[in-house]
């Protein structure tokens with residue numbers, strides 16, 4: 369998908385950005401979680417996957433420039449710089465403190481300002497509406513000097529009330545600044561209310577197009593769509609580019625999401641651990657397209673894409689390693705043209721080391737081979753090749769198999785471990801509960817040895833078994849028959865997401881109870897918990913909370 373980096377590694381880094389930002393904000397007791405979180409995928413995709421920059425050489429003359437014009441998203445911006453390698457993330461805990469380099473709004477870095485700024489900061493933000501003009505100045509100067517550096521500007525939709533934004537947009541159109549990409553964090557909230565109530569912006573797409581900009585629109589929390597739009601932007605000539613990123617303010621913490629009160633307010637420090645657990649618990653749903661009616665893969669992909677699933681699970685079976693044959697790289701190549709959804713490719717084939725290049729060329733985003741089909745050297749060769757091509761490497765183990773000892777050497781750059789909960793070969797088989805103990809043990813042991821990837825549950829996952837696998841540590845859920853087997857794909861995906869949410873809420877409630885902040889947490893979380901009160905058996909307790 370042209371990520372220039374591994375899909376799951378990108379997801380993990382963006383997760384880390386949110387986690388460092390929330391630690392800074394709760395430690396400071398102030399800051400802007402809403403905007404830091406709505407722009408997390410935008411800033412993360414730029415710094416971790418698309419922009420030309422060098423944290424070890426912040427003034428590199430060939431670098432691309434990033435201007436965070438909605439500067440109140442500073443905790444998110446600082447965390448992105450830190451996770452990218454400009455400074456130690458732990459420094460986020462000094463956010464807004466007297467003498468810290470990380471103040472409420474960023475200061476452009478220079479030797480003169482080095483005591484209250486961090487390397488990589490190109491712009492001193494604060495009053496909104498100005499950053500786009502600065503970006504245009506840099507882009508115009510680069511063009512006049514014949515330099516290839518690109519300029520990326522992040523603006524907000526509240527900020528778009530500023531007249532200066534529209535003056536600037538006219539200038540960029542006039543100067544045909546095709547080295548300028550502006551991204552609108554369209555989270556539809558400003559300060560204490562909703563943009564369309566305060567100063568309606570729509571039709572925002574038409575506005576920018578009318579000012580001679582090339583406009584793209586994406587889901588601002590889908591990295592694959594942001595990458596796609598940035599790739600298209602790089603092909604645009606004689607026009608500046610606007611990417612309208614539809615986002616959710618506070619995305620990542622369910623009771624903060626789309627809630628104006630979390631624009632500039634910090635959650636209490638005592639809740640930090642529970643918030644971090646939530647941020648670490650994002651679930652990904654991956655339908656397996658071999659389930660249900662035979663083939664018709666294109667239609668199956670389109671249907672689940674409409675339902676907002678996270679990725680597509682592709683089961684490649686060679687009729688040797690498993691007693692069934694499905695499809696191979698040539699089919700995947702055709703399907704690749706259909707969607708930007710990440711392809712989670714599960715190779716159930718003998719000798720994968722001999723065939724891995726075909727799946728690399730088919731542009732899979734995650735490629736998982738079975739531990740039973742390769743030696744230590746073969747797996748290391750495969751892993752190296754995949755990492756080199758920006759593809760997430762994974763390993764799968766059958767119900768009767770334990771992870772090979774040599775895998776502990778490969779954990780650092782391993783993005784996924786599939787713990788099979790059926791014997792591979794067919795969709796629609798019954799979940800084997802006996803694998804749950806192994807999943808719990810593996811999740812613990814692998815993380816103790818440095819694994820920071822995802823545990824994936826594959827085989828017999830449905831609304832019931834998903835919760836069991838969730839509690840055992842899985843965060844990626846393959847679902848074949850549960851999605852395609854019943855004729856109601858829409859209902860099936862919603863049901864799986866609902867069950868994942870129940871499992872998450874139960875876990876967070878248990879954590880809050882351990883920390884002795886149960887009532888406090890339930891109060892903050894009340895409107896989120898109400899739909900699950902019955903399943904969580906907390907109706908009375910919730911009702912008593914005022």
Ligand code: DX5
Pocket residue numbers: 656658659681683714790791792793794795796797826827828829846847848849850
């Ligand atoms: C089995 C495959 C699974 C299977 C999932 O060998 O690896 O991905 O297709 O289908 P369900 O969810 O129906 O078990």
Ligand code: ZN
Pocket residue numbers: 656681682683714826846
């Ligand atoms: Zn599979």
